[in-house]
Amino acid sequence: MKAAAEVNSMNLLDINTVKRKEKSKQKLVILSFMFMALFVYTLFILYPIISTFIYSFYDWNGIETNRAFVGFANYSELFSDPTFWQSLTNNFYLVGVSVFVQIPLGLMMALVLNSNIKGQKLLNVIFFLPYLMSTVAVGLLWVFMFDPTNGPINKTLNSFGIESVTWLAGSPSALIAILIVMAWQFAPFYMILFKAALVGIPEELYEAAGMDGANDIQKFFYVTLPSLIPILISSSVLAIVGSLKTFDLFYVMSGSGAGTSTAILGTFMYEETFVNFRMGYGSTIAAMMFIIALICVVIIQVIDSIQKRKRGLS
Amino acid sequence: MSTLKLVKTSMLYVMAAIIALFAGYPFLYMISTSFKSMNEFFTNPFSALPDSFTLEQYASVFDMGLSSYFLNSIVITVLAVALVVIIAALASYPLSRLKFRLNKSIFTLFIIGMMVPIHATLIPIFVMTNDLGLYDKLLALLGPYVAFALPISVFIFTQFMSEIPAELEEAAKVDGAGHWKIFSKVIFPNVKPAISTVVIYNFIHIWNEFIFALILIQSPEKMTLPIGLQKFYGEFSVNVPGLMAALVLASLPVILTFVIAQEKIVKGLMGGSVKG
Known part of the structure; x- marks a missing residue:
C-alpha cells in the first residue's frame, strides 16, 4: 500500500514537471501569436490613453519641450x-436624435423591408446608401443641399411660399441641419440591426397572437416591440458612445458663422488642441470624453448582466 | 382585397416612398449635378436629367489632383487591412482555441477598444508621430488604423474560430502538427468567411477615416481622399458640379463593394453592434 502510494506520488511529481514545462512552452506559443496585436494595441490605444490623462495635468503648447505641471x-x-x-x-x-429619430426611423425602414412590399432589394440598397458614403462626402453634399441660394431644400421651401433659411449660418438652424444629416446617415445602421432582430422573432408568437384575435397594430405592440426591447436598450446606450466618436460631420458642416452653437466635445477638443495649440487643455477634454465612455461601458455591462440573470431565472 | 387591407398596403407604400425619397434624393442630386456643365447648373440646378450630359467635370477633377488622393487612399487602406487581417487572425487563435488564465481578460481588453473615443488617443499619437519623424508621411496613419481596427476584427475572428469543430484540429495533432501548423493549415483556411467580413468592414471604415489623416498629414500630395475632398471644397466651392463629381468618385468604391458583398457588410455590422 505504502509503496504504491510512493510510486504514485513520484509519478505525480514527474507529471507535474512535464506539465509545467509544457505550460511554459504553451505560454510562449500564446505570447508569440498575440505579440503583434498586443504591441500595436498597447502602443496606439492603451499608452495614448494613459498619456492623455498625464498631459491633462500640464499646461503645454505642444511645440516647446518644457511643460508646466498645473494639477x-x-x-x-x-x-x-x-x-x-x-x-x-x-x-x-x-x-x-439617435434615440428618438434615428432608432425609430431605422425601425420603420426595417419594418418596410420586412413586409411583403415589392422591390425590396432595390429599396434595401436605397435605404442603406447614406451609411456607405464617407462622412466628409456626406457633409459636403449636404452643405450644398442646404445652400441658401441654390440648394434644393430652400428651393423646396420657396415653392411652398416659405422664405429661404440660411441654414448653416444660424443658431439653432445649423445644429438642426447637422442633426438631420446625422439621422439621414445613421438610420440605416439601426435598420440593419432591427432587420436581423425582426427575422429572429419566432413566427409562432404571431400565430398565437392571431389566434387570440390580435390585429396588426396589436401584434406590433404586443409581439414585435417587446421582442426588440433588448436591442432598443443597447442601441440607445451605444448612441451615447457613438456621440463621443462623432467629429467628421460637425467639422465639415460647421464653421460658417454658427459659432460655438454647433460645438460638440469632438470638435471642441480638436479646436483647443490643433487650432489653439493648447495640448494640455485638449488632453483634459479628451480625458473627460474617455471617462464618459467608460461610464457607458459600465452601464452596458450592468444591463447585460441583469438581462443574463433574468434569462437564467426564467 | 378588403378596403382595410388596401388602406394598409397603400400606407406601407407611401411610407416606403417617403423614406426612399429622403434617403435617395441627395444621391440623385449629387449624381445628376456631376454630369452638368457649370452653365447648366446655374440655369437649371434641379433637373434630374441634365440636358447636355457632360463628363468634363470628371476630367477636371482628375486634373486637380484627385488621382493622387485616390492612390494614397488605396495604398494606406490595402496596407492597413492586410496587416489587420494577419495580426487579428494570429491573436484570435489562442483566444478562441487555447485555454489559459488571462484568456478572458485579454479578449475583454480588445473588445473594450471598440468603446474608446478616438479623441482620447489623438494628442499622444500626434506627439509620438512627431517624435518618430513620421509626421506628414502616409505611413503615420498605419499604426492608428491597424490599432483601431483590431477590436472588431479580433471579435469577428474569435467568433468564427471557436466554431471550427475540434475534430479537424485533432486530426492535425495526431499527425504531429504544432500550433503554427494547426493555425496555418487548419484554422486560417477554415475562416474564409470571417476574413472577407473583416476585410470589407475595415475597408469601408479605413477608406472613409478622417480625423487621424487630418492631424497627421499636411501636404496635399500625402492626403487621403476624405482630407482631399475637404481641401477641394475649400478651393473650388463655386464649382458645384466638379465637387459633386469628386464626391461620386470618392464614394464609388465603397458603394460598389456594398452592391457586390452586401451580406458580408451586414455581418460585420452585426458583429460591431454587439459593442457599438
Whole structure:
C-alpha cells in the first residue's frame, strides 16, 4: 500500500514537471501569436490613453519641450468653460436624435423591408446608401443641399411660399441641419440591426397572437416591440458612445458663422488642441470624453448582466 | 382585397416612398449635378436629367489632383487591412482555441477598444508621430488604423474560430502538427468567411477615416481622399458640379463593394453592434 502510494506520488511529481514545462512552452506559443496585436494595441490605444490623462495635468503648447505641471487647473477651467457645457449639451442632443429619430426611423425602414412590399432589394440598397458614403462626402453634399441660394431644400421651401433659411449660418438652424444629416446617415445602421432582430422573432408568437384575435397594430405592440426591447436598450446606450466618436460631420458642416452653437466635445477638443495649440487643455477634454465612455461601458455591462440573470431565472 | 387591407398596403407604400425619397434624393442630386456643365447648373440646378450630359467635370477633377488622393487612399487602406487581417487572425487563435488564465481578460481588453473615443488617443499619437519623424508621411496613419481596427476584427475572428469543430484540429495533432501548423493549415483556411467580413468592414471604415489623416498629414500630395475632398471644397466651392463629381468618385468604391458583398457588410455590422 505504502509503496504504491510512493510510486504514485513520484509519478505525480514527474507529471507535474512535464506539465509545467509544457505550460511554459504553451505560454510562449500564446505570447508569440498575440505579440503583434498586443504591441500595436498597447502602443496606439492603451499608452495614448494613459498619456492623455498625464498631459491633462500640464499646461503645454505642444511645440516647446518644457511643460508646466498645473494639477487640476485644466479641469477647473474646463468645468467653468461655457463652450464645454455647450458641447456637452450638444452631445446630449446628438444622443437624443439617435434615440428618438434615428432608432425609430431605422425601425420603420426595417419594418418596410420586412413586409411583403415589392422591390425590396432595390429599396434595401436605397435605404442603406447614406451609411456607405464617407462622412466628409456626406457633409459636403449636404452643405450644398442646404445652400441658401441654390440648394434644393430652400428651393423646396420657396415653392411652398416659405422664405429661404440660411441654414448653416444660424443658431439653432445649423445644429438642426447637422442633426438631420446625422439621422439621414445613421438610420440605416439601426435598420440593419432591427432587420436581423425582426427575422429572429419566432413566427409562432404571431400565430398565437392571431389566434387570440390580435390585429396588426396589436401584434406590433404586443409581439414585435417587446421582442426588440433588448436591442432598443443597447442601441440607445451605444448612441451615447457613438456621440463621443462623432467629429467628421460637425467639422465639415460647421464653421460658417454658427459659432460655438454647433460645438460638440469632438470638435471642441480638436479646436483647443490643433487650432489653439493648447495640448494640455485638449488632453483634459479628451480625458473627460474617455471617462464618459467608460461610464457607458459600465452601464452596458450592468444591463447585460441583469438581462443574463433574468434569462437564467426564467 | 378588403378596403382595410388596401388602406394598409397603400400606407406601407407611401411610407416606403417617403423614406426612399429622403434617403435617395441627395444621391440623385449629387449624381445628376456631376454630369452638368457649370452653365447648366446655374440655369437649371434641379433637373434630374441634365440636358447636355457632360463628363468634363470628371476630367477636371482628375486634373486637380484627385488621382493622387485616390492612390494614397488605396495604398494606406490595402496596407492597413492586410496587416489587420494577419495580426487579428494570429491573436484570435489562442483566444478562441487555447485555454489559459488571462484568456478572458485579454479578449475583454480588445473588445473594450471598440468603446474608446478616438479623441482620447489623438494628442499622444500626434506627439509620438512627431517624435518618430513620421509626421506628414502616409505611413503615420498605419499604426492608428491597424490599432483601431483590431477590436472588431479580433471579435469577428474569435467568433468564427471557436466554431471550427475540434475534430479537424485533432486530426492535425495526431499527425504531429504544432500550433503554427494547426493555425496555418487548419484554422486560417477554415475562416474564409470571417476574413472577407473583416476585410470589407475595415475597408469601408479605413477608406472613409478622417480625423487621424487630418492631424497627421499636411501636404496635399500625402492626403487621403476624405482630407482631399475637404481641401477641394475649400478651393473650388463655386464649382458645384466638379465637387459633386469628386464626391461620386470618392464614394464609388465603397458603394460598389456594398452592391457586390452586401451580406458580408451586414455581418460585420452585426458583429460591431454587439459593442457599438
